[in-house]
Amino acid sequence: MQLEDIKSPADIKGLGYSELEDIASQMRQAVLNRTSQIGGHVGPNLGSVEAIIALHYVFDAPTDRLVYDVSHQAFPHKMLTGRVDGFLDRDDFSKVGEYTCPPESPEYDIFWAGHTSPALSLCVGLAKARDLKKDRYNVVAFVGDGALSGGVAFEGLDAGGALNSNLICIINDNQMAIAEDHGGIYSNLRQLRETNGTAADNLFKSFGWDYMYVAEGNNVEKLIEAYRKVKDSSKPTVIHINTQKGEGYVPAEQYREAFHFRNPYEIATGELLKIPPKPNYTTVLKDFINRSAKKYPRFLVITSATPDDFALTPREREALGEHYMDVAIAEQTGVSVMAGAARDGAKVVYGVVATFLQRAYDQLVEDWAMDNSPALMVVCETGINGIVDQTHLGFWDIAMITSIPEIIYLAPANMEEYDAMLEWALAQDKFKVAVRQPVYSIQHADYEVDKDYSDLDKFKVIKEGKDVAIIAAGDFFVKGREVADLLAEAGINATLINPRFISGVDKELLDSLKDNHRLVVTIENGSIEGGFGQRVASALGTSGLKVLNLGLEKRFVDRYNVKELEEKYGLLPEQIADRIKSLL
Numbered sequence: 076m077q078l079e080d081i082k083s084p085a086d087i088k089g090l091g092y093s094e095l096e097d098i099a100s101q102m103r104q105a106v107l108n109r110t111s112q113i114g115g116h117v118g119p120n121l122g123s124v125e126a127i128i129a130l131h132y133v134f135d136a137p138t139d140r141l142v143y144d145v146s147h148q149a150f151p152h153k154m155l156t157g158r159v160d161g162f163l164d165r166d167d168f169s170k171v172g173e174y175t176c177p178p179e180s181p182e183y184d185i186f187w188a189g190h191t192s193p194a195l196s197l198c199v200g201l202a203k204a205r206d207l208k209k210d211r212y213n214v215v216a217f218v219g220d221g222a223l224s225g226g227v228a229f230e231g232l233d234a235g236g237a238l239n240s241n242l243i244c245i246i247n248d249n250q251m252a253i254a255e256d257h258g259g260i261y262s263n264l265r266q267l268r269e270t271n272g273t274a275a276d277n278l279f280k281s282f283g284w285d286y287m288y289v290a291e292g293n294n295v296e297k298l299i300e301a302y303r304k305v306k307d308s309s310k311p312t313v314i315h316i317n318t319q320k321g322e323g324y325v326p327a328e329q330y331r332e333a334f335h336f337r338n339p340y341e342i343a344t345g346e347l348l349k350i351p352p353k354p355n356y357t358t359v360l361k362d363f364i365n366r367s368a369k370k371y372p373r374f375l376v377i378t379s380a381t382p383d384d385f386a387l388t389p390r391e392r393e394a395l396g397e398h399y400m401d402v403a404i405a406e407q408t409g410v411s412v413m414a415g416a417a418r419d420g421a422k423v424v425y426g427v428v429a430t431f432l433q434r435a436y437d438q439l440v441e442d443w444a445m446d447n448s449p450a451l452m453v454v455c456e457t458g459i460n461g462i463v464d465q466t467h468l469g470f471w472d473i474a475m476i477t478s479i480p481e482i483i484y485l486a487p488a489n490m491e492e493y494d495a496m497l498e499w500a501l502a503q504d505k506f507k508v509a510v511r512q513p514v515y516s517i518q519h520a521d522y523e524v525d526k527d528y529s530d531l532d533k534f535k536v537i538k539e540g541k542d543v544a545i546i547a548a549g550d551f552f553v554k555g556r557e558v559a560d561l562l563a564e565a566g567i568n569a570t571l572i573n574p575r576f577i578s579g580v581d582k583e584l585l586d587s588l589k590d591n592h593r594l595v596v597t598i599e600n601g602s603i604e605g606g607f608g609q610r611v612a613s614a615l616g617t618s619g620l621k622v623l624n625l626g627l628e629k630r631f632v633d634r635y636n637v638k639e640l641e642e643k644y645g646l647l648p649e650q651i652a653d654r655i656k657s658l659l
Contacts, residue, residue, distance in 0.1 A: 078105060079163060084131035084155050092296045095132065099124045099295060102151050103323045105162035109150075111342045113168055118321035118334040119148035119220045122249050122293070126316055127151035129298035130217065130245070133306055137182045139213040140201050144194030144222045146175040147336075148247065156183040172634055174466055189466020190431065191222035191404050195231025195244060202235075202242045213306060215243045220320075221252025221380055224260060224403035225434075235311050236283030242311040244284070247292070249320035252380040254332045254389075257403045268317050279313040292316035332389065356513050359490055360453060361386035363497045364424065368398045371422040371501075375400060378426050379409040384455050385426040406431050410438035410452075417450035422501055425450065429457045429469035436475065443507055444481040451500040455512040458550065458600030458627070459640060465633035474605030476509055477578040483531065484578035486511045486549030486607075489518040492575070499528050506531075511577070513550035515600055532579035540568040541591040543655055547598040548574050548607050554598050554648055561652035567659065577607040580614045589618050594658055596623045598651065604629040621658060625651060 076094060078101040081087060087098065106120045128151060130141065136156075143149040153171055154162060158179065161171025175184040186197055194216040202214040222228060223246065235242050248264050250256060266274040272288025279286045287305065291297045298316065305312045320335075321327025326345025327334035339348045364387070368374050377400050378385060382392060392399050402408045406427060413425040432439075432454060443450070454472055456462050461469035476484050483506050487493035493513060500508035506529075522537055534546070538559060547555020552573050559569045570592065574581070577599070588595060595615060597608030608624030615622050628644060641647055645654065 078102060078154065078159055081155060081159060082157050084136055087128065087132055087155065090132075092299075095128055095295045099128055100323070102128075102154055105154060105159065106150055107324060107342050109162045109168055110337060111340050112165055114336070114338040115173055116147040116150075116335065117324070117337045118251075118327045118331055119249075120150035121324055121327055122318045122320040122322045123148040123217075123219065123247055124151045124322070125293045125295040126245065126247055126298055126318060127155070127217070129295050129302055130215070131155045132295075132299055133302035134213055134215060139215065140185060140198070141183070141215050141217065142185055142194045142198050142201070143175050143188050144216060144218045144228075145191040145220055146188035147173055148217075148220055149175050149188075152183070153180075156180055169634065173464055176465075176633070178633075187466050189464055190434070191220075192225025192228040193231070194218055194222070195228055195235055197231075198242060198244075199231055199234045199238060202238055202240060206240050211241075211307075213241055213243060215245065217245045217247065219245075219247025219249060219318075221256055221404045224252065224256070224258055224380075224405055226405060226407055232279070232282040232284070238311055240310075241308055243305055243308065244311070244313045246279075246313060246315045247318055248315060249318045251320045251331055251335070252404055253335045254380060254382050254401065257380075257401045261403075264315070267315060272315060279315070283311065285310050285312040287312065287314045289314060289316040292318035293322050332383070355517060356490065356493055357384070357386045357455075359494050360426070360497065360512065361391065363494060364395070365391070367422065367424070367501055368395055373421045374398050374424075375416050375421045376424045376426065377402060377409055377413055377416075379406045379431065380404045381426070381428055381431070384428055385453070387426075406435040407438045410435045411442045413450050413452065414438070414443040414446055414448040417448035418446060423450040424453060424501065426453045426455065429454050429461065429472040430467045432472060433475060439476070439482070440479055444479045449504050449506055449508075451497065452509040453497070453512055454509055455514070457511055457514060459637055459646075460514045460550075460600075463633075463635050463637070465631050468631070470602045470627050470629075471605075472511070473577055473599065473601040473607055477607070477610070478605065481507055482578060483508045483528075483576065484511065485509070485528065485575060486577045487513060487575070488547075488549060488552035488573050489513075489520045489524075491520040491524045495524050495526050496528060496575075499526060503529065505529070511549055515550035516553050518550075518553050528575070532576045532581050534572050534574045534576070534581040534584050536570065536572050536584070538569070538571040540570040542567060542569070542659060543594045543596060544570040544572060544588050544592050545596050545598065546572045546574050546608075546611060548577050549600060551598045551600045554646065554651070557648035558596075558598075558651045558655070561648055562655060565652070565656060567656070569655075574607070580610050582614055585611065585614050586618070589620060592620060594621045594623065594655065596651070596655060597625065598646075599626040602627050602629050623654070623658065
């Protein structure tokens with residue numbers, strides 16, 4: 076059978092093992108075909124092929140409920156549920172996303188699943204609802220690629236272990252998260268692998284689950300046998316499968332971290348397609364971290380399984396030694412470890428991806444903001460040029476972080492300012508500081524960058540003017556400058572301000588604008604609602620000045636084109652300039 080002929084899981088039900096293995100081989104070629112051309116998650120999807128073929132062979136989706144966690148390993152599931160064209164034909168690539176997506180397939184994709192760890196808890200809810208209506212079908216959580224280290228996964232294990240009915244959890248153990256895995260839970264998984272599932276210490280049994288181990292997790296026949304044994308079980312059951320991340324593609328097997336997510340590459344060699352190198356903000360951060368490790372004896376940099384987002388390659392991490400700590404996929408723990416280490420005098424940097432930080436809101440409030448723990452948190456992948464998948468949007472970090480007292484949130488406008496803010500934030504011992512890593516465009520300062528930010532909430536006037544003041548925050552400062560230039564061509568001499576601080580406002584400066592300005596325009600690379608601009612508008616509420624807030628709408632968008640979304644939200648410089656002229 077050809078892969079393109081499969082329209083639903085029913086099409087593979089009658090196939091023999093050798094035919095299923097042939098389908099697995101075709102799936103791997105399809106994964107490579109798509110990811111080599113447009114980039115994507117390579118290793119996780121190559122490693123899950125047989126496990127998902129067996130899953131659909133034995134279970135009866137959509138009657139049986141299948142939930143993937145994290146779903147960047149679900150390409151084989153998509154191929155078996157009518158979406159194979161999204162892996163074979165470049166014209167159809169855009170129709171299929173990286174993660175499970177209910178609008179793509181309401182029948183088979185039950186939940187959005189871009190973030191890790193909630194599948195077990197979601198499945199407890201599905202199973203409980205099934206039991207309440209006295210129905211009978213299987214509820215299966217497919218958990219892997221480091222997802223088990225998230226706290227909510229433990230909560231799901233705890234709640235699920237007390238559920239005296241059908242609930243199946245497949246642990247796809249590929250010995251990796253995005254990078255190598257960390258933590259005691261993975262030590263137990265290693266013990267179970269080394270003892271063929273017979274170790275006396277068994278995490279899953281301690282939570283009340285029955286347990287089965289499959290040593291050959293990329294053997295479709297062994298998997299089918301195991302799944303058949305637990306199908307329709309009346310007790311919570313874990314099947315622990317030992318798989319190879321990147322299975323069947325030598326470069327991905329050898330370099331598992333590099334091929335977790337890969338930009339376009341040559342299939343024959345695995346080499347990235349030639350893209351001219353250019354300086355970037357991640358390089359600034361990496362150089363800062365390396366300098367700090369030499370400067371401060373008690374320096375500590377923390378990540379939550381995403382070191383590559385901060386240029387911390389395996390070589391960099393090895394060089395940092397005891398100054399580096401990966402807390403695995405657990406942002407709550409990342410924030411708490413940061414606060415705890417800072418409380419005892421360490422110089423701490425916690426690097427975190429914006430979309431994952433939202434899981435740690437409670438720790439930001441209780442463990443960091445309320446405590447005297449000066450530390451530096453670096454937030455990346457923010458705004459419109461961050462990750463464009465709906466499950467990974469970085470639109471709300473400003474609204475989230477700045478709603479909390481005591482945290483200073485800085486938004487650098489260029490590379491030099493970014494470096495200066497990092498240096499100041501780590502050196503000082505009074506404030507809790509977050510720095511928003513720019514991503515929109517590479518800019519260098521054409522003004523003198525300050526080295527000290529202790530005078531809080533002081534905006535920097537870059538150009539004096541009248542009638543209209545443009546306050547353009549962070550990496551959207553480049554837009555503010557372009558707008559000011561367009562207005563100058565129309566004879567309007569605008570004031571241009573780089574706020575630098577997005578957690579507070581410069582009340583003195585704002586008050587001074589009343590003398591010779593009629594309009595204040597804020598531009599930010601984040602949600603307007605709850606954002607920096609609305610804070611400015613509130614401060615000017617009784618001044619008589621008009622205020623125009625520009626930014627991103629508070630809505631979910633999925634796999635968008637950046638330029639098209641900017642145009643839709645009226646964020647192109649020409650659109651902003653025209654709107655200002657009409658208001659004046």
